[in-house]
Amino acid sequence: MSTDPLANDLAEIANRRCKQAFRRVFTYFAPRLKAFGFKQFGNEQQALELVQETLLTLWNKAHLYDPDKAAVTTWVYRVARNQSFDMMRRKAARPDTLAGDHLWPLENQSGDDPELDQQVLGDQALACLAILPPAQRQVIEKIYVQDKTQQETADELGVPLGTVKSRVRLALERLKEHLGSED
Numbered sequence: 001m002s003t004d005p006l007a008n009d010l011a012e013i014a015n016r017r018c019k020q021a022f023r024r025v026f027t028y029f030a031p032r033l034k035a036f037g038f039k040q041f042g043n044e045q046q047a048l049e050l051v052q053e054t055l056l057t058l059w060n061k062a063h064l065y066d067p068d069k070a071a072v073t074t075w076v077y078r079v080a081r082n083q084s085f086d087m088m089r090r091k092a093a094r095p096d097t098l099a100g101d102h103l104w105p106l107e108n109q110s111g112d113d114p115e116l117d118q119q120v121l122g123d124q125a126l127a128c129l130a131i132l133p134p135a136q137r138q139v140i141e142k143i144y145v146q147d148k149t150q151q152e153t154a155d156e157l158g159v160p161l162g163t164v165k166s167r168v169r170l171a172l173e174r175l176k177e178h179l180g181s182e183d
Helices: 005-016 019-041 044-064 072-093 114-129 134-145 150-157 161-182
Strands: none
Touching (some): 019 072, 044 161, 114 134, 134 150, 134 161
């Protein structure tokens, strides 16, 4: 065992998947990583996403930490730096964000019966939402059907804002692929 409590916590995470050890690591690093992310991106939402991605990586890859090669803080910030580079690359690779307009292709078409048009549109929207996994469908319904913000959705579901953003992005990509395959 090391004299560094954070190194001991990482060992506990790696060896036993200890949630209490992860909680201590999370409590220590989350505010520091958020500040680091805010300096990197100048955006609180992206900073929170960086915190989430970094700490998820720590949970999954704690076994890769070698105390003989680096201090815990050095290793964690290296992981955070790599995550921030990945986030920047992903953002550069998909500069056009999918908008809600792509979900509702019939909205601009008009027919003789507005009620029937609404029913058809509603049926098609429900059919599209049915292809989504439950977690993605839930955030799409809250944001696009119930007209809630992403932050309100995160608060209601008790998940980080970055998780909601990821679910929305994945859901919209899946729906766009689905709608594109029907053409």
